[in-house]
Amino acid sequence: MSIAEILDTMDYGPxxxxxxxxxxxxxxxxxxxxLFIGGAWRSAKSGERFETRxxxxxxxxxxxxxxxxxxxxxxxxxxxxxxxxxxALGGHSRARHLYALARLVQKNSRLLAVLETLDxxxxxRETRDIDIPLVARHFYHHAGWAQLMDSEFPKQRPLxxxxxVIPWNFPLLMLAWKVAPALAxxxxxxxxxxxxxxxxxxxxxxxxxxxxxxxxxxxxxxGDGRSGEILVAHAGIDKVAFTGSTEVGRRIRAATxxxxxxxxxxxxxxxxxxxxxxxxxxxxxxxxxDAIWFNQGQVCCAGSxxxxxxxxxxxxxxxxxxxxxxxxxxxxxxxxxxxGAIVHPDQLRRIETLxxxxxxxxxxxxxxxxxxxxxxxxxxxxxxTEVSPSATVAQEEVFGPVLVAMTFxxxxxxxxxxxxxxxxxxxxxxxxxxxxxLDIAPKLKAGVVWVNSTNQFDAACGxxxxxxxxxxxxxxxxxMYEYLTPVVQSKRRPAPVRRGRKxxxxxxxxxxxxxxxxLYIGGxxxxxxxxxxxxxxxxxxxxxxxxxxxxxxxxxxxxxxxRKAQAWSSAxxxxxxxxxxxxxxxxxxxxxxxxxxxxxxSGAAPKAAAREVDAAVSRLFTYAAWADKFDGAVHAPPxxxxxxxMNEPLGIVGMACPDTQPLLAFISxxxxxxxxxxxxxxxxxxxxxxxxxxxxQVLDTSDVPGGVVNIVTGARDPLIQILAEHDEVDAVWxxxxxxxxxxxxxxxxxxxxxxxxxxxDGCDWLDPASGEGRGFLRHAxxxxxxxxxxxx
Ligand code: NAI
Numbered sequence: 065m066s067i068a069e070i071l072d073t074m075d076y077g078p079x080x081x082x083x084x085x086x087x088x089x090x091x092x093x094x095x096x097x098x099l100f101i102g103g104a105w106r107s108a109k110s111g112e113r114f115e116t117r118x119x120x121x122x123x124x125x126x127x128x129x130x131x132x133x134x135x136x137x138x139x140x141x142x143x144x145x146x147x148x149x150x151x152a153l154g155g156h157s158r159a160r161h162l163y164a165l166a167r168l169v170q171k172n173s174r175l176l177a178v179l180e181t182l183d184x185x186x187x188x189r190e191t192r193d194i195d196i197p198l199v200a201r202h203f204y205h206h207a208g209w210a211q212l213m214d215s216e217f218p219k220q221r222p223l224x225x226x227x228x229v230i231p232w233n234f235p236l237l238m239l240a241w242k243v244a245p246a247l248a249x250x251x252x253x254x255x256x257x258x259x260x261x262x263x264x265x266x267x268x269x270x271x272x273x274x275x276x277x278x279x280x281x282x283x284x285x286x287g288d289g290r291s292g293e294i295l296v297a298h299a300g301i302d303k304v305a306f307t308g309s310t311e312v313g314r315r316i317r318a319a320t321x322x323x324x325x326x327x328x329x330x331x332x333x334x335x336x337x338x339x340x341x342x343x344x345x346x347x348x349x350x351x352x353x354d355a356i357w358f359n360q361g362q363v364c365c366a367g368s369x370x371x372x373x374x375x376x377x378x379x380x381x382x383x384x385x386x387x388x389x390x391x392x393x394x395x396x397x398x399x400x401x402x403x404g405a406i407v408h409p410d411q412l413r414r415i416e417t418l419x420x421x422x423x424x425x426x427x428x429x430x431x432x433x434x435x436x437x438x439x440x441x442x443x444x445x446x447x448x449t450e451v452s453p454s455a456t457v458a459q460e461e462v463f464g465p466v467l468v469a470m471t472f473x474x475x476x477x478x479x480x481x482x483x484x485x486x487x488x489x490x491x492x493x494x495x496x497x498x499x500x501x502l503d504i505a506p507k508l509k510a511g512v513v514w515v516n517s518t519n520q521f522d523a524a525c526g527x528x529x530x531x532x533x534x535x536x537x538x539x540x541x542x543x544m545y546e547y548l549t550p551v552v553q554s555k556r557r558p559a560p561v562r563r564g565r566k567x568x569x570x571x572x573x574x575x576x577x578x579x580x581x582x583l584y585i586g587g588x589x590x591x592x593x594x595x596x597x598x599x600x601x602x603x604x605x606x607x608x609x610x611x612x613x614x615x616x617x618x619x620x621x622x623x624x625x626x627r628k629a630q631a632w633s634s635a636x637x638x639x640x641x642x643x644x645x646x647x648x649x650x651x652x653x654x655x656x657x658x659x660x661x662x663x664x665x666s667g668a669a670p671k672a673a674a675r676e677v678d679a680a681v682s683r684l685f686t687y688a689a690w691a692d693k694f695d696g697a698v699h700a701p702p703x704x705x706x707x708x709x710m711n712e713p714l715g716i717v718g719m720a721c722p723d724t725q726p727l728l729a730f731i732s733x734x735x736x737x738x739x740x741x742x743x744x745x746x747x748x749x750x751x752x753x754x755x756x757x758x759x760x761q762v763l764d765t766s767d768v769p770g771g772v773v774n775i776v777t778g779a780r781d782p783l784i785q786i787l788a789e790h791d792e793v794d795a796v797w798x799x800x801x802x803x804x805x806x807x808x809x810x811x812x813x814x815x816x817x818x819x820x821x822x823x824x825d826g827c828d829w830l831d832p833a834s835g836e837g838r839g840f841l842r843h844a845x846x847x848x849x850x851x852x853x854x855x856x
Contacts, residue, residue, distance in 0.1 A: 080398055081181070081188045082178075083178050086178040090126055096128070097127065097263075099129050099286065100282075101283050102139075102142035104279070108129035108132065108287075110129075110130050114128055114130060114259065119406060119408060120395060120396050120439075121439055128259070128262055128286040130286070131294075136285060137300075140254055140301060142280040144300060145280050147222070147251065147280075150252055151251075153250075155213035158247065162204075162244060162247060163207040164275040165271065169203060169240075169268075169271065170200045172271060173197070176199070176267060177192040180195060180236055181404070183260075183264065184260070186404050188401075189401070190358065195237045198240070198522075198523070201522070202237075202539075205523035206244035216541070217545075219550055220249075220550055222547065223302040223547060225251065225254065226253050226302065228242040228243070229292040229304075229308065230255065230257055231258050232259075232261040233359060233407070236264040239264070243255060245538070246305070247282070253283065254301070256284075256286065268284075269282065297320065301325065303326040303328075303547065304326075305546070306329050306330070307331075313534055317812065318813040321807075321808075322806020324802075324805075329536060329816060330364065331364070331487075331489075331816065333366070333529065334485045335490040335491055335492070336491050336508070337367030337368075337492045337494070338478050338493050339494045340478075340497070341373040341376045343516075346383070349387050351494065351516070352384060352467065352518075353402070357391060357465050360443070360464060361465040367467075367490075367492050368461070368462060369482075369485075370468065370469040371478055372471050377469070381447070384447060385430060388430075388431075388445045391403055393434055394436075394437055405441050406442065406464065407441070412441040412442075412443060412464075414463070414464075415464035416443070418456065419446060421457065426450060426451075426455070427449065427450055427468070432445065444465070446467065447467050448469065449469045453481055475503070475504060479507045479508065482508055482509075483508065487532055487533045488530030488532070489510060489511055491505075491508045491514070492515075493514070493515050494516055501516070501852075506848070509531060510848070511533065511537070511847070511849070513848060514850075515852045520851050522701035524539065524699045524700070524701055525539055525540055525709065526539045526543050535816070537846075537847055540697075540849075545842060550839055581609065581610070581612065581754065581757030581777065582612050583618055583622075583777060584773070584775040585774050586774065590621075592612030592613050592614055594613060597610040608664055608754060609754060611757055613778045615778070618778075620786075622745040622774035622776050625770065626744065626745055629743045629770065629771030629772050632738070632743055632769055632772045641691035642688075643766060645688045646767055647684055647762060647766040651759075652681045655674070657758070658677045659673040661755050662752075665752040676727055679829070679835075683728065683732055683735055686836050687739035687836075688739065694838075699849070708852065709849050711841075711846075712845060713740050714846055716743050716792060716794050716795075717844070718744070718790070718793045718797070719798075720797070720798050720800045720804075722822075723824075723825060724824060726751075726755050727755040728829045728830065729799065732835050732836060734746055736844050737844045740845050744772070745775075746773065746774065747775075748775060750777075756775055757775070788808045788812045788817060789811045793817065795819070795843075796817060796819050796820070798820070801825060802821075802823060808821070809821070
């Protein structure tokens with residue numbers, strides 16, 4: 065071809081990346097890879113092996129071992145044996161280890177990038193410029209957290225051994241997101257990479273050996289979902305961290321229910337990409353390329369739903385089609401290829417099936433005329449228009465280079481469409497009007513919002529979802545908390561719940577006549593739907609009265625009332641603080657009455673009962689104080705812009721209270737939740753519910769809007785179960801007996817609800833170290849990171 069011809073067509077010539085180092089490394093493992101356990105390589109006990117292939121050619125790259133129960137046992141044992149010494153090393157020494165890993169990643173960055181591209185099929189441009197630099201950045205950033213452990217995470221300790229299971233779409237990056245914070249915090253790790261893409265994890269294990277990471281601190285086992293299943297269910301691990309499909313996430317939630325393991329889930333998404341009519345259209349089009357054609361669309365937070373203002377939709381679609389026609393699809397090792405191979409033929413088939421289904425349901429398909437490579441798994445960039453919001457392709461994660469487009473007329477409609485999804489991972493908002501962008505961002509149910517940008521990631525900025533996109537965050541300070549647990553040094557255990565002891569003399573201010581306390585729903589006292597009541601006995605068995613026996617209908621009404629009280633979540637923090645102070649004031653004015661009630665219910669000594677009421681008043685003051693101080697953060701990721709990390713309320717929280725210190729425990733759970741803007745449905749102590757029922761009157765006189773606090777008395781475990789299964793409840797806190805926790809966690813798996821299990825009867829609620837503080841506020845909020853780039 066002559067220069068004149070080249071200038072005429074401006075076609076790209078082939079620009080292949082060299083692969084000889086990667087080939088040499090693979091040749092060195094031609095006999096197959098083993099498992100990395102206790103700092104050494106060993107073959108799998110099962111003897112079963114499987115191949116990993118290059119999805120661009122279908123050629124085998126290596127053979128991997130399938131870990132079985134005995135292998136997982138060995139890996140967990142090795143991790144356990146190493147954990148004490150690793151934690152005892154201290155933050156500075158761990159920081160040096162993480163720093164060494166970051167350095168080795170950088171020194172081997174090209175080899176890692178090439179290997180990743182060969183194994184996964186994503187373009188070398190992406191592994192070289194995005195994945196691997198972010199891996200190094202993650203280890204550097206977490207070397208910093210290890211160094212600052214003592215000062216920044218006082219009274220926190222590592223969890224122990226962590227089991228981690230990661231997907232195939234960002235293999236080494238997901239390893240970094242999981243391993244770096246776990247090790248920084250002093251945990252040890254057993255990690256299972258995805259079966260399609262294990263090679264960079266195995267190379268990373270070699271780098272860890274080279275870096276002198278103590279044996280057993282990091283263990284890598286390979287295998288398919290069966291190995292993952294064994295790992296997450298293993299009794300020897302203290303925490304499970306998973307990234308992958310919502311389906312498997314749900315199974316893991318159910319499999320670990322009641323095991324007392326901490327869990328974080330980073331699951332699927334169907335993220336909206338919202339373009340307003342004043343957006344810079346050309347930037348939005350480039351944004352879309354990064355949103356949905358980056359990594360062949362195999363990105364959990366891919367901007368896969370294009371929502372465009374009706375007035376500019378045709379113009380935007382025209383520009384998008386033009387741009388799609390210029391995308392280069394082909395050999396991922398070619399440096400000027402935009403779209404590489406789909407990870408596996410199975411995934412390709414899944415994409416084809418979903419697109420066909422979309423067309424069956426009425427979508428109009430547009431694909432550019434492209435010559436796809438004959439071998440390997442490739443799929444062209446695809447635009448589906450005429451898609452209805454309820455269509456399968458608008459609701460299901462396609463996990464491929466497929467964009468579905470819909471239109472809206474008003475900002476409110478854009479928000480409604482954006483939130484019309486069971487997922488809530490990320491969102492992109494495109495407008496030149498910063499007021500509009502910052503008005504919309506908080507209304508989106510998503511863990512990350514990118515303003516005029518998309519798919520931005522940084523180790524300093526937490527990442528994770530709302531709703532069925534999972535819970536927990538990776539990156540930033542909040543990501544570190546996923547690998548820590550408070551060191552509780554309770555000076556004294558709470559007095560056990562007393563039964564059958566002689567009752568304290570009936571205090572005069574308690575009326576001797578029986579009365580039946582109703583339920584408290586939507587700011588009103590209402591009769592229990594079933595018309596039944598439950599007797600409440602004093603410690604000596606004598607009757608103190610009765611309470612309504614709540615049922616499923618009462619819980620549904622309470623949730624509905626909480627839903628209607630949405631304005632509380634957008635009230636100013638100052639306003640919420642004022643209400644909490646007022647509640648405290650009114651409780652304080654009735655100290656004698658509540659003290660006597662506690663004495664009558666639980667047989668507490670006068671001083672102890674008085675202390676409990678005083679502590680409840682103080683706790684209300686604490687959270688009134690916190691309401692306008694539990695601030696988010698402003699991060700400075702490496703871009704021209706800022707990221708606002710906002711602490712947002714969860715929404716509606718269902719809670720079950722313990723029998724211990726019944727008034728104080730009730731206040732200790734309710735106050736932090738409402739201080740940050742949640743609405744709650746509370747099941748008070750079943751044994752001692754009367755102080756909660758007395759509290760209705762305090763709420764009534766304290767300007768607490770109806771529906772913010774709803775109280776349903778009755779049998780704790782069945783009622784909390786209903787809350788855990790309820791679609792409109794965003795989180796469940798369970799502070800009942802540990803035995804009831806398993807059912808709650810099980811029930812929460814349906815819609816991947818956040819749960820918090822508290823040893824309510826083992827907690828000394830009087831002690832501020834265990835009964836109040838930031839930990840409660842963290843559990844009451846979720847962080848939304850809003851990325852705002854600036855500059856012309
Ligand atoms: P997957 O969720 O099955 O695989 C992710 C990881 O979980 C792999 O390491 C796998 O071996 C492991 N795993 C599978 N079953 C397990 C179990 N029962 N217990 C423990 N670990 C288990 O995802 P898959 O099948 O590879 O992809 C299917 C769909 O999932 C994709 O089409 C995509 O829609 C979605 N997906 C979403 C990801 C995300 O980051 N949101 C990542 C990967 C897949």
